[in-house]
Amino acid sequence: MPKLALIVLVALMALAGIARAETAVPDRLVIGYDNEGKIDASPQACLAHVKEITLWDKAQTEKGARDVCTARKRHVEAHAALQSNYKNFVKAFSVDQRLNLASAVSNLATLVKACMEHKFGLTTGGHNIMIDIIENDIAAECLVLGSNLIRDETAKYNALR
Secondary structure, three states: OHHHHHHHHHHHHHHHHHHHHHHOOOOOOOOOOOOOOOOOOOHHHHHHHHHHHOOOOHHHHHHHHHHHHHHHHHHHHHHHHHHHHHHHHHHHHOOOOOOOHHHHHHHHHHHHHHHHHHHHOOOOOOOOHHHHHHHHHHHHHHHHHHHHHHHHHHHHHHHHO
């Protein structure tokens, strides 16, 4: 009989571990869009991109590279802000076990990705360097939307505790 009790106890502990794993949230929020977290906003990368897709003179190429870099930097900064706010969000909300944080995180990722898909559906995509600029601007706008949402939710939640 003691062996059976031990087996049941081990099985229950294993099931509890599986249940906790299902409700665990990742350390970083993954939205799931192309090149997420891999945007190169260095001047060299921007210049190389503009040279690759245009046949402009030096002045136009340099201005185009600055414009591309500006959009890429907005994207990179928005992604970093979202990740920072996400860490604070998870830290605050993970304290209350009554909440379904895993579902909230999943829905947040869905919301941000749906924002991007919505905005991509409302653009022709541009041509030459504007393709890169529009893609980065859309990503940045939607990342800011998600970032502001969880920042505000976290502040409100922390104020109530």
